[in-house]
Amino acid sequence: MLNDITASCWFTYLLLFLTQIGLSPRDAAIVMLSGQVADGFATVFVGESIDRFGHFKIWHAAGSLLVAISFSSVFGGCLPCTILHSNSLTLETLSYSMFAAIFNIGWAATQVSHMAMVNYITLNSTSRVALTSSRNAFSMVANLALYAIALVVFGVSKADTKENTESQYRWIAYSCITVGCCFVVVFLMGTKEPRLRITLRETNRARIPWAYWFRKILYYQVAMVYLLTRLVLNVSQAYLAFFVIDDLQMAQSAKALIPAIIYICSFVVSVMLQEIPWNGKGLKAYYCAGGIIWMFCGVSVLFLPRSINSFMYAISVLIGIANALILVTAISMQSVLVGSELGGCAFVCGSLSFLDKMSCGIALYVLQSHKNGTSPEDVVTSTHSFDFSVTRYGLGLVPAVCSFIGVVVTYFMELDGTILKPLCQPLLLE
Numbered sequence: 001m002l003n004d005i006t007a008s009c010w011f012t013y014l015l016l017f018l019t020q021i022g023l024s025p026r027d028a029a030i031v032m033l034s035g036q037v038a039d040g041f042a043t044v045f046v047g048e049s050i051d052r053f054g055h056f057k058i059w060h061a062a063g064s065l066l067v068a069i070s071f072s073s074v075f076g077g078c079l080p081c082t083i084l085h086s087n088s089l090t091l092e093t094l095s096y097s098m099f100a101a102i103f104n105i106g107w108a109a110t111q112v113s114h115m116a117m118v119n120y121i122t123l124n125s126t127s128r129v130a131l132t133s134s135r136n137a138f139s140m141v142a143n144l145a146l147y148a149i150a151l152v153v154f155g156v157s158k159a160d161t162k163e164n165t166e167s168q169y170r171w172i173a174y175s176c177i178t179v180g181c182c183f184v185v186v187f188l189m190g191t192k193e194p195r196l197r198i199t200l201r202e203t204n205r206a207r208i209p210w211a212y213w214f215r216k217i218l219y220y221q222v223a224m225v226y227l228l229t230r231l232v233l234n235v236s237q238a239y240l241a242f243f244v245i246d247d248l249q250m251a252q253s254a255k256a257l258i259p260a261i262i263y264i265c266s267f268v269v270s271v272m273l274q275e276i277p278w279n280g281k282g283l284k285a286y287y288c289a290g291g292i293i294w295m296f297c298g299v300s301v302l303f304l305p306r307s308i309n310s311f312m313y314a315i316s317v318l319i320g321i322a323n324a325l326i327l328v329t330a331i332s333m334q335s336v337l338v339g340s341e342l343g344g345c346a347f348v349c350g351s352l353s354f355l356d357k358m359s360c361g362i363a364l365y366v367l368q369s370h371k372n373g374t375s376p377e378d379v380v381t382s383t384h385s386f387d388f389s390v391t392r393y394g395l396g397l398v399p400a401v402c403s404f405i406g407v408v409v410t411y412f413m414e415l416d417g418t419i420l421k422p423l424c425q426p427l428l429l430e
Contacts, residue, residue, distance in 0.1 A: 002064055002180025003110045004142035006071050006103070009176055010035070011237045012146070012259070015368060017075060017169050018096065021162050027093045029368035035074075035100030036361025040354040042108035047350020050116055051208075057193055059113035064184045066106025068177050073099040075169040104357075112353060115331070116346040119338050120194040126278045128335040133274040133328050140267035140324075142180075147256045147263075149175045213348060221413050222333045223352050225287070228406040229330040230356040232294060232399040233323055235363055239394035243301070247391050248309035258316045265320025266327075273328050280336065280415025283329045290325025291407035293318050298400025302392055326406070336415055367394050 010032075018028035050059060073079065078095045081087065118131045153172050158164060213219045237259075244254045276282065297319050304311060334352060338345040371390045 001138060001142050001183035002067055002177070003107055003114070004139040005146050005176045005180050006067055006173075007107065008143045008146045008237075009075070009172065010103075011234050012241060013150070013169065013172070014074070014100075015238060015364075016241060017165070020165050023089065023093060023096075025368045025371045027089065029365040030093060031096045031100050032368075033361040033365045034097035035104040036357045036364075038101035039104035039108045040357035040361070042105040043112050043350040043353035043357065044347075045350075046109045046112045047116070047346040047348070047353075050113060050346035050350075055193070056113045056117045056120070057188060057191070059109050061184075061188055063106045063109025063111075063113065064181070067103060067110060068181055070099055070103040070106060071177055072170060072173040074103050075166075075173040077163075077166045077170075108350075108353065108357075112346060112350045115334075115349040115353075117194055119335055119345040123339075125332075125336065126276075129276075129278045129283075129328065129332045130274040132331045132335070133270045136324060136328050136331075137267050137270035137274075140263040140270060143263040144260060144267070145179055146172075146176060147260050149179075151256050208347070210347065210351075213351075216337075218337055218413065218415075219348070221409055222330075222337045223355055224409050225333060225406050225413075226330045226352045227355045227359050228402040228409075229326050231359055231363060231402045232406075233327060234360045235367070236319070236395050236399045238364055239367075239391050242391045243395045244312065247389055248304070248306055248312060250309050250312070254312070258312060261313060261316040262320040262323065265317050266324040269321050269324035270328060273324065278332070280413075283332055283336065283415060284410050284413060286325050287329040287333075287410045288407045290322040290329070291403040291410070293322035294326065294403040295400045295407075297322060298396045298398075298403065301396035302400070322403075326403070330406075333413075333415070363398065367398075 014032055015025075015028050018031055019025060023031070046059060046063075050056065074096065078092045080095045081091055084091070114135075118128055118135070121131065122128060150172055153168055153175070157168055157171075240259060240262075241255045244250050244258055248254075250258075273286075297315050300311075300315050304315070334348055338348055367390050
């Protein structure tokens with residue numbers, strides 16, 4: 001919950017916050033890219049360390065502590081600027097980039113340890129999907145909590161100055177940290193360090209070298225699908241608020257209402273997915289269904305005119321359904337890839353997260369860099385019913401293309417032979 005609520009704030013409000021306090025779109029993109037790059041390299045290090053030494057809960061606790069300490073500085077004032085009594089935008093960019101990197105290192109430690117635990121808790125494929133679905137459902141709860149917090153903060157305070165804007169987002173950050181830390185305490189106190197109680201081959205327990213995974217075609221297929229899935233979700237989330245307000249010129253309330261609809265629909269679908277018995281064909285079918293829905297939504301967003309902007313509410317329902325379908329199945333494909341080879345599951349999670357973070361950081365940097373010539377005023381004064389802005393490309397074209405490629409790759413995957421038989425006993429220590 002701590003990771004999900006802070007990540008939602010990161011992708012939804014970071015670019016908006018940084019541009020509101022005076023940074024250029026390119027500088028704002030640099031801050032986000034620095035965090036994504038730090039996250040990417042940290043995931044590989046953490047994954048390798050967990051495979052070598054274990055101790056999932058220690059990594060989770062350490063990462064959560066780092067997130068809690070650093071996140072308020074990501075959305076706070078420029079501490080070095082205050083110390084040095086400087087108003088330099090370069091120093092401000094460096095300061096936010098530094099805290100963004102620290103936050104993402106902690107985020108990576110928490111994320112990889114939590115994802116890898118799923119594969120140690122059970123070897124049953126259906127149980128792994130159920131755990132992933134439950135995990136995704138609470139991710140939607142975290143996103144909804146963020147928008148509820150933001151709605152209250154934006155409603156009771158005004159951002160008429162730079163200081164007030166920083167204060168607004170700092171209170172949002174403090175609230176997110178408080179809510180997330182409560183769940184961290186429950187998680188650390190309520191769960192046990194997972195260990196297998198079933199007799200496996202010694203090679204399955206031992207650490208597996210990287211080269212083993214690099215020789216498997218399925219590794220590259222799953223990596224590609226996971227990378228494309230994260231691009232769809234993260235890029236669309238980053239530009240949703242911009243699109244609703246700047247391109248469609250909807251009411252300010254839509255900035256919170258439309259994301260809320262998306263996450264409510266994703267939550268409902270995630271809960272429903274827990275009740276389905278899973279196999280390889282099922283994973284492929286549901287991922288392709290979600291990808292096709294996103295292709296339709298992407299095209300709709302790309303050509304949606306302002307005159308019928310209310311259709312965005314219907315599109316948001318479909319986006320929520322598609323997000324849950326592709327994310328749950330893409331993460332579950334990692335479990336299929338790992339199977340019973342538990343000695344490398346943390347590396348698989350870490351390496352795939354590395355690709356995810358690097359690709360999302362680069363994509364957002366490229367899109368944001370081309371946003372220099374586009375401003376809300378330009379959009380408002382335009383006489384066309386819609387303009388092909390960077391925001392439309394980020395929310396419409398990029399997710400649609402990524403979904404199409406993901407569906408093609410998934411169609412040619414061979415997952416059937418890797419599904420394991422059900423187990424007869426639980427795998428957690430009593």
